[in-house]
Amino acid sequence: MSRGQFELFKEMLVNVSANSPFYSEKFQKSGIDVNEITSMEMIAKLPFTTKEELRQAYPLGLQSVPDEKIVRIHSSSGTTGKPIIIPYTAQDVAAWAEMMARCFEIAGITPLDRIQITPGYGLWTAGIGFQAGCEKLGAMAVPMGPGNTDKQLQMMMDLKSTVIIGTSSYALVLAEEVEKRGLRSEIKLKKGVIGSERWGEKMRQRIRNELGIEIYDIYGLTEIYGPGIAIDCDCHEGMHYFDDFLYFEIIDSVTGEVLPEGEVGELVITTLRKEGAPLLRYRTRDLTRIIPGKCACGLSYPRIDRIVGRTDDMVKVKGVNIYPGQIDEILREVEGVSSEYQIIIDHVNGKDVMTLKAEYNSDGDTEREDIEYNIVDLFKKRIGIHIIAEVSGIGSLPRSEKKSKRIIDYRQN
Numbered sequence: 001m002s003r004g005q006f007e008l009f010k011e012m013l014v015n016v017s018a019n020s021p022f023y024s025e026k027f028q029k030s031g032i033d034v035n036e037i038t039s040m041e042m043i044a045k046l047p048f049t050t051k052e053e054l055r056q057a058y059p060l061g062l063q064s065v066p067d068e069k070i071v072r073i074h075s076s077s078g079t080t081g082k083p084i085i086i087p088y089t090a091q092d093v094a095a096w097a098e099m100m101a102r103c104f105e106i107a108g109i110t111p112l113d114r115i116q117i118t119p120g121y122g123l124w125t126a127g128i129g130f131q132a133g134c135e136k137l138g139a140m141a142v143p144m145g146p147g148n149t150d151k152q153l154q155m156m157m158d159l160k161s162t163v164i165i166g167t168s169s170y171a172l173v174l175a176e177e178v179e180k181r182g183l184r185s186e187i188k189l190k191k192g193v194i195g196s197e198r199w200g201e202k203m204r205q206r207i208r209n210e211l212g213i214e215i216y217d218i219y220g221l222t223e224i225y226g227p228g229i230a231i232d233c234d235c236h237e238g239m240h241y242f243d244d245f246l247y248f249e250i251i252d253s254v255t256g257e258v259l260p261e262g263e264v265g266e267l268v269i270t271t272l273r274k275e276g277a278p279l280l281r282y283r284t285r286d287l288t289r290i291i292p293g294k295c296a297c298g299l300s301y302p303r304i305d306r307i308v309g310r311t312d313d314m315v316k317v318k319g320v321n322i323y324p325g326q327i328d329e330i331l332r333e334v335e336g337v338s339s340e341y342q343i344i345i346d347h348v349n350g351k352d353v354m355t356l357k358a359e360y361n362s363d364g365d366t367e368r369e370d371i372e373y374n375i376v377d378l379f380k381k382r383i384g385i386h387i388i389a390e391v392s393g394i395g396s397l398p399r400s401e402k403k404s405k406r407i408i409d410y411r412q413n
Contacts, residue, residue, distance in 0.1 A: 005243060005244070009040070012270075019065065020278065026047060049282045060087060062277040065276060069090075070276055071088060073088065075222065076223065091273075092276050093132065097136040098136065100129055101133045103133065104193075106231050106299065107233070114161045116142040116161040119165065119166055120145055126195075126226065127145060133228055142161055157186050160188040163189070165192070165194075172399065174211070175206065178211060179210050187211070193231070194207070194215055206338065217232045223277075235295055235297045238291040238303035241303070249267075249268040250263065250266065251266050253265060253287075264287060264308065266284065269281075286307045287309045288305045315409060318351075330378050334378060338359040343407045343408065346411065356379070358375065359391065360393065361394065368392075
């Protein structure tokens with residue numbers, strides 16, 4: 001962390017200690033005196049902030065400024081427990097738009113582009129965040145929102161949209177429809193900015209090839225502004241994040257210890273400039289690593305790797321911890337299998353049974369059986385457990401306009 005970052009960090013600590021009931025109580029319980037924090041290394045002495053604590057602060061327990069400074073609220077898209085509500089000041093909204101505009105610039109998007117925005121608007125941060133960045137950049141926003149694929153494709157053709165923004169699941173839906181309807185020559189898309197869910201290389205290749213676009217991973221979460229706090233560049237070797245607004249740490253999710261640069265662990269984020277709801281050492285549950293060294297693109301912003309999974313996405317089957325990222329890697333190596341998959345886990349006759357359903361690109365029962373054999377064999381070699389593989393034709397698994405549900409665990413019912 002640079003000296004400038006530490007000054008911002010110290011200013012934030014003093015501010016929340018004085019003005020945030022949430023943090024002043026937290027510091028008091030932990031015996032923290034912010035005046036004793038004299039170097040960045042001492043951040044490890046400060047307590048983490050967890051999603052559960054943010055839920056307990058519902059509705060506006062995180063607010064750190066007077067009511068008259070709050071211009072907007074957003075809420076997490078989670079479906080379990082109380083929602084997390086984040087209040088924003090005008091400066092927060094402006095900072096977010098600035099980071100989003102930077103993301104677009106890093107992706108090579110210019111004011112001449114026409115950006116079709118398919119994520120939702122409203123309490124969710126995505127739609128309005130992308131639109132603010134688009135307007136800050138000076139490009140044309142096409143604020144479609146989610147769903148209505150017929151209308152999406154019609155506007156895409158009529159307005160000659162050059163950039164598509166959405167979840168990977170919905171981008172795949174659009175790509176498949178473009179292919180099915182033979183519209184490839186009628187669309188003018190050049191780039192896709194894809195976020196909101198973790199996705200694998202096979203899915204990335206399918207969307208890229210079927211739409212004929214360059215794809216950029218974008219990262220963010222409602223608690224920390226929203227999407228737009230990190231994006232990958234033309235080198236596609238990790239996502240640049242904005243260290244003049246945010247401080248990133250990687251920790252061991254079990255011990256809480258900070259890990260050395262380059263090691264995979266849980267991403268922890270501290271906001272350096274946020275006013276409405278500053279967050280200190282927020283545990284995102286996202287698994288990644290800080291990539292050492294400078295990117296070949298020349299940007300000075302540091303990088304994190306693609307998100308490989310979430311600590312709460314992990315499932316334990318037959319005593320083995322399994323992450324979605326591992327499944328992506330296995331399917332990537334199986335010839336003939338497509339990007340879409342679904343995991344079904346059940347408990348039958350006293351034993352865990354895991355079925356991996358996937359789609360294949362080729363016709364013919366023999367080839368399908370070969371694919372199933374290869375999946376089972378590779379899973380046993382890589383993960384160490386025996387599973388059942390079932391493959392069927394393209395389009396046989398459910399598609400989503402939002403986020404795909406990859407793992408269904410009936411043992412929890």
